Amino acid sequence: MKTILLPLLLTLLPQSLSLPLTNLHNRGISTPLSCSKVNIIEQGTAPWSLQRISGTAPVTQNGRPTTELSYKYRFTELEDGEGVEVYIVDTGIDVDHPEFGKRARNAISTFDDDLEENSGHGTQIAGAIGSLSYGVAKNVSLVGIKVFSPLFDTKNPTALISNITSGIESAILLHNARRAAKNFKGSIMNLGFGFPKEIFDAAGKKVSDEFKKMLQKAIDDGMHVTIAAGDRGRDACTDFPAGFVKDIPALIVVGATDVFDKRLQTADFGPCIDIHAPGVDIVSTTLRGVNGGVKVDSGTFLSAGIVTGVIAGEMGKNRNLRTDPVGMKRLVKDKALKGILRGVEGGGDLLVYSGMPGNPIEEFV
Numbered sequence: 001m002k003t004i005l006l007p008l009l010l011t012l013l014p015q016s017l018s019l020p021l022t023n024l025h026n027r028g029i030s031t032p033l034s035c036s037k038v039n040i041i042e043q044g045t046a047p048w049s050l051q052r053i054s055g056t057a058p059v060t061q062n063g064r065p066t067t068e069l070s071y072k073y074r075f076t077e078l079e080d081g082e083g084v085e086v087y088i089v090d091t092g093i094d095v096d097h098p099e100f101g102k103r104a105r106n107a108i109s110t111f112d113d114d115l116e117e118n119s120g121h122g123t124q125i126a127g128a129i130g131s132l133s134y135g136v137a138k139n140v141s142l143v144g145i146k147v148f149s150p151l152f153d154t155k156n157p158t159a160l161i162s163n164i165t166s167g168i169e170s171a172i173l174l175h176n177a178r179r180a181a182k183n184f185k186g187s188i189m190n191l192g193f194g195f196p197k198e199i200f201d202a203a204g205k206k207v208s209d210e211f212k213k214m215l216q217k218a219i220d221d222g223m224h225v226t227i228a229a230g231d232r233g234r235d236a237c238t239d240f241p242a243g244f245v246k247d248i249p250a251l252i253v254v255g256a257t258d259v260f261d262k263r264l265q266t267a268d269f270g271p272c273i274d275i276h277a278p279g280v281d282i283v284s285t286t287l288r289g290v291n292g293g294v295k296v297d298s299g300t301f302l303s304a305g306i307v308t309g310v311i312a313g314e315m316g317k318n319r320n321l322r323t324d325p326v327g328m329k330r331l332v333k334d335k336a337l338k339g340i341l342r343g344v345e346g347g348g349d350l351l352v353y354s355g356m357p358g359n360p361i362e363e364f365v
């Protein structure tokens with residue numbers, strides 16, 4: 001695994017490969033643009049995950065390791081997530097990481113005054129969503145909501161869950177404060193964690209109900225909410241917050257698949273999964289001081305981040321869905337690739353897809 005940050009090479013494809021608007025309409029994508037062409041941008045230095053979500057065909061490795069940054073990601077400028085805010089409820093973000101430009105900030109910590117990210121987990125999620133080299137939406141705004149104390153105190157589930165609830169509430173307040181602004185383009189809340197139902201039970205019914213109510217409020221207030229399915233290799237309905245989708249159907253619960261379109265063995269499965277996204281050998285950012293700021297990892301927390309990035313992209317193409325989490329979830333599921341995954345018999349046989357027509361041109365020598 002290379003530890004250096006590879007420069008991002010973006011190529012504008014020849015005009016002949018541009019996407020005629022009629023084509024976009026045929027695919028059920030509405031776009032407010034009045035010009036006749038939307039340029040397709042190709043990143044030839046992408047992780048496999050970005051090629052997978054922007055084409056219909058499985059990734060051909062041709063001898064390359066999954067971690068090589070030589071896969072091809074195609075997207076349009078409409079899909080760069082510019083102006084969309086993503087609230088990452090996690091460990092904070094290493095906001096000065098060069099991969100984020102000036103687009104990342106930490107808004108709040110719910111358990112101390114220290115906004116600094118010192119785990120790397122939140123930075124991995126932020127990187128999968130919106131870093132320049134590894135992210136889906138390369139111009140999105142990334143907001144850290146720090147809710148996990150370094151002690152990660154599952155021995156005190158009441159404090160743990162109420163810290164998360166209070167972080168979610170902060171994100172809703174930030175979203176609502178922006179909503180009236182002229183340049184408002186929508187908000188996504190990303191929950192890249194899951195705890196066994198038992199932890200919520202131990203926190204007490206009141207604490208657990210408050211958490212659930214706060215998620216419902218986020219939806220009611222027009223936020224999109226993506227949730228990692230969980231990584232216990234069990235029914236996602238038994239891990240929370242994923243399991244809350246039974247009561248709050250607008251939540252989007254994301255499972256993990258590998259380069260062969262097969263479910264990650266350790267990822268949660270079952271009827272509470274809405275959709276799958278790449279979640280194995282995902283190259284992303286981590287703390288700048290660790291391994292050159294790059295980390296390869298697997299888990300549904302990364303898959304959820306990828307779906308968050310896809311939704312940020314959809315905000316640019318579907319203005320009418322910016323504050324409509326139900327409509328957005330329907331669109332993302334409608335566009336997903338169906339019937340191609342393995343190991344997902346229990347539910348969620350959908351692979352997230354940006355809708356970019358066709359596949360990149362591969363030239364192997």
Ligand SMILES: *[C@@H]1O[C@H](CO)[C@@H](O)[C@H](O)[C@H]1NC(C)=O
Binds near residue numbers: 080082138
């Ligand atoms: C991101 O958006 C800003 C504001 O519209 C724009 O000035 C900038 O060029 C964009 N950056 C990229 C990398 O697209």
Ligand SMILES: *[C@@H]1O[C@H](CO)[C@@H](O)[C@H](O)[C@H]1NC(C)=O
Binds near residue numbers: 159
């Ligand atoms: C958050 O967690 C800290 C440390 O565990 C605890 O002292 C505090 O009371 C919690 N805050 C809330 C709002 O529950």
